[in-house]
Amino acid sequence: MGGPALLEVEDLAVAARSRRGDLEIVHGVGLQLGPGETVAVVGETGSGKSLTMLALMRLLSPPLGITRGRVTFDGRDLTALPERDMRELRGSQMAMVYQDPMTSLNPLMRIGAQVAEAMTAHGVAKSEAQRRSLELLARVEIPDPERTARSYPHEFSGGMRQRAVIAIALAMRPKLLIADEPTTALDVTIQQQILALVNELRRELGMATIWVTHDLGVVARLVDRVVVMYAGHVVENAPVDQLFHAPQHPYTRSLLAALPNPADDSRPALVQIPGRPPLPTDVVEGCPFRPRCDQAREACRVRPTLQPRSAGSAACWVPPAEWRP
Ligand SMILES: Nc1ncnc2c1ncn2[C@@H]1O[C@H](COP(=O)(O)OP(=O)(O)O)[C@@H](O)[C@H]1O
Numbered sequence: 086m087g088g089p090a091l092l093e094v095e096d097l098a099v100a101a102r103s104r105r106g107d108l109e110i111v112h113g114v115g116l117q118l119g120p121g122e123t124v125a126v127v128g129e130t131g132s133g134k135s136l137t138m139l140a141l142m143r144l145l146s147p148p149l150g151i152t153r154g155r156v157t158f159d160g161r162d163l164t165a166l167p168e169r170d171m172r173e174l175r176g177s178q179m180a181m182v183y184q185d186p187m188t189s190l191n192p193l194m195r196i197g198a199q200v201a202e203a204m205t206a207h208g209v210a211k212s213e214a215q216r217r218s219l220e221l222l223a224r225v226e227i228p229d230p231e232r233t234a235r236s237y238p239h240e241f242s243g244g245m246r247q248r249a250v251i252a253i254a255l256a257m258r259p260k261l262l263i264a265d266e267p268t269t270a271l272d273v274t275i276q277q278q279i280l281a282l283v284n285e286l287r288r289e290l291g292m293a294t295i296w297v298t299h300d301l302g303v304v305a306r307l308v309d310r311v312v313v314m315y316a317g318h319v320v321e322n323a324p325v326d327q328l329f330h331a332p333q334h335p336y337t338r339s340l341l342a343a344l345p346n347p348a349d350d351s352r353p354a355l356v357q358i359p360g361r362p363p364l365p366t367d368v369v370e371g372c373p374f375r376p377r378c379d380q381a382r383e384a385c386r387v388r389p390t391l392q393p394r395s396a397g398s399a400a401c402w403v404p405p406a407e408w409r410p
């Protein structure tokens with residue numbers, strides 16, 4: 086990567102707190118992102134991707150909370166930052182786009198005013214914000230911005246709403262954009278358009294991006310590195326080419342096997358991984374993937390930690406050279 090990291094997450098844990106004690110859901114996640122770098126965070130639904138992102142934006146609400154770890158963004162320790170400073174960072178230096186655009190839009194406010202507000206909230210003069218909001222709507226390819234700026238969210242299609250949310254997220258030219266499954270609810274053609282758009286804007290603005298997705302296929306051509314999560318743990322972290330061609334964790338290999346192969350129609354579109362991921366309340370002895378792993382052996386009764394493996398790292402006792410076919 087070279088140079089100082091823009092974002093460094095170390096041993097970040099999230100738990101649901103109750104009088105009976107903490108139920109840990111995210112078990113000490115680490116990740117690093119350089120300026121302008123793109124990383125995908127991938128894993129089945131329920132693996133703790135969203136909670137990790139909300140934790141590093143400091144957006145968890147009770148009973149969920151950060152129980153340990155550190156998040157350093159642009160040289161500042163976010164876990165120790167007063168809420169007022171955190172609010173200033175969010176939406177200016179770091180921005181997030183969610184799966185459902187309606188969670189980020191005010192149904193009672195015109196689209197143009199919402200884009201402008203993202204700037205006035207951070208000290209941009211109103212007239213300047215209004216002018217820039219039209220530019221931003223045009224930039225995210227919303228047709229006829231002068232007219233559409235006066236529309237309300239319900240007058241927009243799902244794809245157009247997501248474009249408006251992206252315009253809001255980009256309004257202050259953030260250094261980091263987190264996109265949490267931003268296209269999952271959209272049809273495939275619109276998904277591809279939105280992904281291509283964000284990717285282009287990312288290059289143009291030199292913005293670092295975290296793509297969160299349950300679908301490894303979506304991010305193949307978009308990212309530099311992939312972080313694979315399973316049951317609240319990072320199980321592999323690797324450059325994208327290595328991850329696709331020489332996965333170092335049996336779970337990553339299973340995710341790849343489950344991808345549809347465009348070159349081979351005879352293969353079923355989805356090879357499901359047998360079994361299901363453990364819930365936060367399930368107790369699994371040793372490696373969390375053990376109940377579903379076709380490589381499991383006696384050593385796996387002890388929990389593996391993330392270790393350097395090839396050009397990345399993996400949390401598995403068994404190197405690929407020793408895998409059974
Ligand atoms: N308030 C909560 N209390 C208990 N468990 C929760 C709470 N919120 C989320 N979870 C659980 O945390 C796990 C991780 O959730 P999430 O981060 O949303 O996963 P992902 O984004 O990878 O699909 C899930 O098993 C979910 O059921």
Ligand code: SF4
Nearest residue numbers: 372375378385401402
């Ligand atoms: S440690 Fe064992 S059970 Fe876990 S992924 Fe590796 S081989 Fe499978």
Ligand SMILES: [Mg+2]
Nearest residue numbers: 134135136266
């Ligand atoms: Mg999620």
